[in-house]
Amino acid sequence: MAASPILDLDGVSAGYGETIVLEDVALALGAGESVSIIGRNGVGKSTLLATMMGHTTLHRGRIVLAGQDIAALPIHRRALAGLGYVPQEREIFPSLSLRENLEIAARPGRWTIEAVLELFPPLAARLGNMGNQLSGGEQQMLAIARALVGNPVVLLMDEPTEGLAPVIVDSLVAAMHRLRSDHGFAIVLVEQHAEIALDFSDRTIVMSRGRIVYDGPSATLKADHALLDSLIGVAA
Amino acid sequence: MIGIAERGAFLRHRHRLSWAESVPWIAAVAAFFLFPSYETLGAQVLIMVLFALSLDLILGYAGIISLGHAAFFGIGAYTAGILSAQGWGEPISGLVLAAIVAGIAGFISGWAILRTTGLTLLMLTLCFAELLREIANEQEHYTGGDDGLRGIRMDPIFGVFEFDLFGETAYLYCLAVLFIMFVVARAIVHSPFGQSLTGIRENIRRMHAVGAPVHLKLVTIYAISAAMAGVAGALLAQTTEYVGLTVLSFIRSGDVLIVIILGGFGRLYGAFIGAPLYMVLQDQLAKQSPEYWLFGIGLVLVVVVMFAPRGVLGLLEDLGARFRRDSR
Numbered sequence: 001m002a003a004s005p006i007l008d009l010d011g012v013s014a015g016y017g018e019t020i021v022l023e024d025v026a027l028a029l030g031a032g033e034s035v036s037i038i039g040r041n042g043v044g045k046s047t048l049l050a051t052m053m054g055h056t057t058l059h060r061g062r063i064v065l066a067g068q069d070i071a072a073l074p075i076h077r078r079a080l081a082g083l084g085y086v087p088q089e090r091e092i093f094p095s096l097s098l099r100e101n102l103e104i105a106a107r108p109g110r111w112t113i114e115a116v117l118e119l120f121p122p123l124a125a126r127l128g129n130m131g132n133q134l135s136g137g138e139q140q141m142l143a144i145a146r147a148l149v150g151n152p153v154v155l156l157m158d159e160p161t162e163g164l165a166p167v168i169v170d171s172l173v174a175a176m177h178r179l180r181s182d183h184g185f186a187i188v189l190v191e192q193h194a195e196i197a198l199d200f201s202d203r204t205i206v207m208s209r210g211r212i213v214y215d216g217p218s219a220t221l222k223a224d225h226a227l228l229d230s231l232i233g234v235a236a
Numbered sequence: 237m238i239g240i241a242e243r244g245a246f247l248r249h250r251h252r253l254s255w256a257e258s259v260p261w262i263a264a265v266a267a268f269f270l271f272p273s274y275e276t277l278g279a280q281v282l283i284m285v286l287f288a289l290s291l292d293l294i295l296g297y298a299g300i301i302s303l304g305h306a307a308f309f310g311i312g313a314y315t316a317g318i319l320s321a322q323g324w325g326e327p328i329s330g331l332v333l334a335a336i337v338a339g340i341a342g343f344i345s346g347w348a349i350l351r352t353t354g355l356t357l358l359m360l361t362l363c364f365a366e367l368l369r370e371i372a373n374e375q376e377h378y379t380g381g382d383d384g385l386r387g388i389r390m391d392p393i394f395g396v397f398e399f400d401l402f403g404e405t406a407y408l409y410c411l412a413v414l415f416i417m418f419v420v421a422r423a424i425v426h427s428p429f430g431q432s433l434t435g436i437r438e439n440i441r442r443m444h445a446v447g448a449p450v451h452l453k454l455v456t457i458y459a460i461s462a463a464m465a466g467v468a469g470a471l472l473a474q475t476t477e478y479v480g481l482t483v484l485s486f487i488r489s490g491d492v493l494i495v496i497i498l499g500g501f502g503r504l505y506g507a508f509i510g511a512p513l514y515m516v517l518q519d520q521l522a523k524q525s526p527e528y529w530l531f532g533i534g535l536v537l538v539v540v541v542m543f544a545p546r547g548v549l550g551l552l553e554d555l556g557a558r559f560r561r562d563s564r
Contacts, residue, residue, distance in 0.1 A: 053445055079447030091442040093435045104432045105446035150447055 109151025228234030311468025342462020500547025
């Protein structure tokens with residue numbers, strides 16, 4: 001772990017209105033470090049990402065990004081501070097073309113539209129297509145690309161492989177690995193498929209009932225199926 | 237790699253002018269020659285088109301629904317009217333000042349009310365217009381109150397073209413102003429700013445998450461739309477040389493909403509279909525049944541909403557697409 005984390009959550013309790021979903025969550029992410037978050041359905045994985053982005057009600061705790069406390073900032077200021085968010089539902093703008101979807105999110109930095117098209121070559125041929133004319137896989141690539149062109153310092157990805165065909169998942173996961181290893185991106189990946197999550201990062205967090213119940217090496221969970229099974233109920 | 241030239245080509249393709257866009261302008265010019273006795277009504281239609289176009293910018297592109305857009309129409313009308321009544325009859329500067337005053341009012345009111353959504357926003361827009369109407373009613377020293385503002389005398393346009401009794405100058409003046417405003421509106425909706433408005437309309441949460449200053453963008457388009465509505469109001473004041481309290485009325489706000497629903501919103505040209513359709517319908521139905529003409533308008537609106545939810549323009553687009561498919 002780096003001395004000063006790029007993203008630091010401390011004692012975070014959050015939820016929707018008065019309903020608390022996350023209880024006393026602590027998570028520190030070093031620069032260039034990636035972490036996968038796994039767990040059963042409804043344990044608060046997506047809520048954790050949504051809380052970082054400001055989509056939920058924060059009851060207690062601190063959220064610090066690159067030394068700046070962002071817990072009280074509105075959503076767009078968190079994005080400007082350096083959080084990139086790929087939502088589970090992709091949320092592509094249907095009436096805008098693929099290029100326009102990228103243009104409205106683009107900010108100066110190394111991740112230009114050209115750069116993301118190199119990361120996701122299938123998108124280059126579809127620049128003029130409207131958002132609602134793209135396949136599920138293309139929409140997911142676009143959702144990641146759109147987050148990247150905002151030039152975030154930390155990328156939050158919420159179940160990017162959900163609902164995609166296996167061949168598309170392979171291609172997407174390969175691109176995510178390139179992002180992590182070649183480009184040294186700090187990524188928080190929420191993933192339903194444990195095998196994808198454990199392969200993706202060296203560190204994995206397991207959540208249960210709104211709390212972190214495991215935060216350690218992915219290799220340990222890969223090697224100890226009984227432990228993994230006891231934590232999430234599904235062996236990788 | 238995508239070069240600048242390629243990007244430019246793509247944008248030209250996406251936002252290129254199509255031949256169909258010339259149709260309403262040709263029709264407007266043709267109407268001037270074909271129906272010389274209807275030029276006064278024609279000018280009113282063109283003003284309504286401009287007013288509806290201003291509403292389309294916020295409703296059709298940014299998803300802001302308003303029941304009080306007449307507030308800005310009225311501000312523009314009273315600004316131009318009072319200026320003229322006080323002795324400043326030069327029309328172009330009157331239009332510019334009306335746009336500025338209405339735009340400022342739009343910016344200030346938008347800053348406050350656009351933090352709300354849904355029914356609250358709807359009621360606030362309505363309240364703002366009603367508040368202004370009451371102020372105009374109370375300040376009869378300036379506005380003429382319920383009797384309306386009189387004493388408006390317009391100078392010739394550019395010192396040359398006098399407003400005539402038959403409405404020829406008024407028609408051409410309104411058409412020229414509408415064209416300029418349309419070019420501005422078209423440039424806005426096809427700009428990156430316009431794209432971000434579409435993004436806000438389709439998914440405001442996502443626009444927040446990509447770091448867009450949503451509130452500022454909404455307030456900006458609201459102010460632009462208000463300025464455009466102000467120009468429409470100023471045109472009415474200048475061409476009729478009269479401003480009454482009805483320029484601020486709820487009925488006027490409702491009329492323009494019906495116009496844009498009939499024509500089709502989010503397309504710019506919906507206003508060009510909705511305004512003449514509504515005004516001709518209004519005229520003919522009122523002749524047929526002075527008591528129950530509103531019933532006819534309501535019936536037409538119900539039919540359009542049920543069978544052509546994207547308005548008449550949307551229906552024409554669907555028919556055109558079907559025709560192209562069948563002819564392949």
